[in-house]
Amino acid sequence: MSAQFDREEENALAHIAQFKNIAEIDSIGCVEWTVIYEYDKNYKADKFFYSAILNKNQTEAALSRKTWDLSVGQGTPSFTQRHDMRGDITTYDRFGMDNVEPLVYFRNFHGIKPDQFDLSEEFRLFHNLYFDKNSNNFIYIDGRGNEVIVAEIGDKKVRVLTSFLKKYLAARQMNLAVFFDHRANSDLSLLEVNNLAEPVEFSSKDRCYSLGFGDGIFSGKTFSRLLGKKIIYAPPIEACGVWPYEDAEKKEYKEFIVGIDAEGSLIKNTCDPDCLANYFGSNEESSHYLTPVWFSRDVLEKYYNNPGKYSVEDGYVRCGSLWGIQIDNNIPDHVMVYLGDLGRDLSSEEQGHWVNYNLTPSDRTPSKVNFERSFNAKFSIPSEPDLLFKYLYQKLNEKWMEKNGWHLFREIHSGDEHIIKQVRLLFSNNLGEFDHQILFLVKLLIDYLNESQLVSACGGALPDEKGIGKLDRYLTKYNYPHRVRDIKLLRLLQNLRSSGAAHAKGGRFDRVHKDIGLDKKSAPEVFREIMEKINKMLNDIHDFFFNEDD
Incomplete structure (x- = not known):
């Protein structure tokens, strides 16, 4: 006690x-x-x-x-x-x-x-x-x-x-x-x-x-x-810690795979631009600044998944206005970056991320798009379907506004700005990833249709007419030759969303997925085909309505 x-x-x-x-x-x-x-x-x-x-x-x-x-x-x-x-x-x-x-x-x-x-x-x-x-x-x-x-x-x-x-x-x-x-x-x-x-x-x-x-x-x-x-x-x-007293951190440079020797061992080289060969005679014994370095496409997933911070564009990845690097992402399944650019444009920490996805050169070659831009200084539209989609979507919408005074697809709301950034080809054979991308496409191509202007151009609304029906009537009015094909494609996207991506899966889901070939092909293959059909639709609509200017 x-x-x-x-x-x-x-x-x-x-x-x-x-x-x-x-x-x-x-x-x-x-x-x-x-x-x-x-x-x-x-x-x-x-x-x-x-x-x-x-x-x-x-x-x-x-x-x-x-x-x-x-x-x-x-x-x-x-x-x-x-x-x-x-x-x-x-x-x-x-x-x-x-x-x-x-x-x-x-x-x-x-x-x-x-x-x-x-x-x-x-x-x-x-x-x-x-x-x-x-x-x-x-x-x-x-x-x-x-x-x-x-x-x-x-x-x-x-x-x-x-x-x-x-x-x-x-x-x-x-x-x-x-x-x-x-x-x-x-x-x-x-x-x-x-x-x-x-x-x-x-x-x-x-x-x-x-x-x-x-x-x-x-x-x-x-x-x-x-x-x-x-x-x-x-x-x-x-x-x-600010100028002129900022911390002078010495940048560390990672080594990347640039080849394979006669014994099959990896050949690696620093990406420090000051240690690389160039066209002015520097460091002739070293790898060249423009040595292609190869990566799996998975290296970009980190950037796609954080659209508020990063942006993956046609031939470029950026982090706001802080940094950016030229890439060749017009290649199926791979990404290429020049060795010197890795050292010049990426921090040591960011280089460490890319090292984890580094591949051997094998018999890979840069895309024709990249060659035309980098060495011939020519404009070249993207070749990969996801990058081409963003190009065609913006091109059609801008031209539509210029000629008609209204957008075919309404301006994207600030709450949906991430969608256009995150549209991409699939990284894996994963139906969840497939469904996610289908949701993005339906929002951009169907939910954002400018229904009020389509109806106005057709003389008024019809009872119970939905967005795709309004577009169908508009295309009919102007005798667009691929109307049946393109309306069928949009209804397919809508069915994919309603049968699987937005609701519990069932028999309807099985039928729709069989119709698009998911019972025989991988999800990445089928999604690529869908993107190619969408791009064909966007391009044909553009050429039909604005052919006189192109």
Whole structure:
């Protein structure tokens, strides 16, 4: 019983003496995240953090007192006034005070609108942070296109990545003071507390705080108050990581397969452009800059699956405006990239992704499309069905708008922009992948038909007429010769969606899939054939309606 009583007394002491909060001071500015605002209150304790940026002169003065240098809600633009022999002198102050500014602003709208916290605009602009309104996070996009959460804004807590905070402090050569005002309540009497613990006054080169005890007048409970601050000092300006002090990382270059020797062993060569042969006589013993390097098409799956970040285009892969590389993707089942381009255009990390899909050259040859573009500097339309589809779809729609004043296919909604990017040939013999691509095609070719304009051009709507029927009537009106073939194709796509891709599979699914040959051929083969038929349709419609211009 005595041991249990001792533990309870020890826990009560640890709580009222705020051992945990005092120990936490050591970690401020030394762990991954730095809390710059927090307010959490319950019947046992209150926890309160805030922060402010101080210039170096203000820092020394700040450490001479435990009180805060900036209160929540202060630090906004205002006027100050002083009086001298000339009378009142009014001055506009950006932060409402000298030498102190908030890193996070608290804004109150008198109960009419919700309170909110705003991260310092200068901090956001310095790091070029994107605000994600869904998560209330500020995001940094690095040179590889990776997203890094730098600041999290919550109702009770705001925190920033310490590494980004210190780079900002380094650039400005200013320090951050993290203020704290924590309270702990206890059922012990003040006399009992004073017998167990003593008040604390502490100062050092980076912190100062006091711990005191008292009686709660209204609560009737004994309480302790830990009040003070810790300074996070600015690193040297060279640590800010931006020009002219950016980190000079030495780029590493991967080796790629460029051939097979007489013994059947792989021949690999660095992709470092400075170490490759060229047409000017450099590095004659090395592989040439324009050595074709081969990859399986699976190398592109990563990029197709993240259309918000990447774009796979005809002859090109890009990550926003951060990087891009020319590729030859007009080859069935393979992708080719020139050796020097891999080193010049891809980061070491991205090269590592491509290495995993590297193939031997075997007897593969680059596409005719790539040869015409790269060596003859000639325009050449894509040859692979998925790339050709995107070219023909856009070409027909633009021409239709130019001639008729409306698009045959409505403009793609922002919520569907990923679809046109993700249309592609299949990577594997997988019916799930097949169904997914069919859904994309039906949306683009049927759901996005400009039904209102088709109906208007035909003199009005008919009862229960659907999108394909409206197109059928329009093509009939203009005597389009391939109407039956193309309407049949669109209805096939619709059936594929309704029998399998969008609903539970059954007997109808089996019949439709047998009709298109999936009982005898692989899904990639059948999908390629469907894409080729679609391209024939788009091309024929274009040539029929706009033949006089081509």
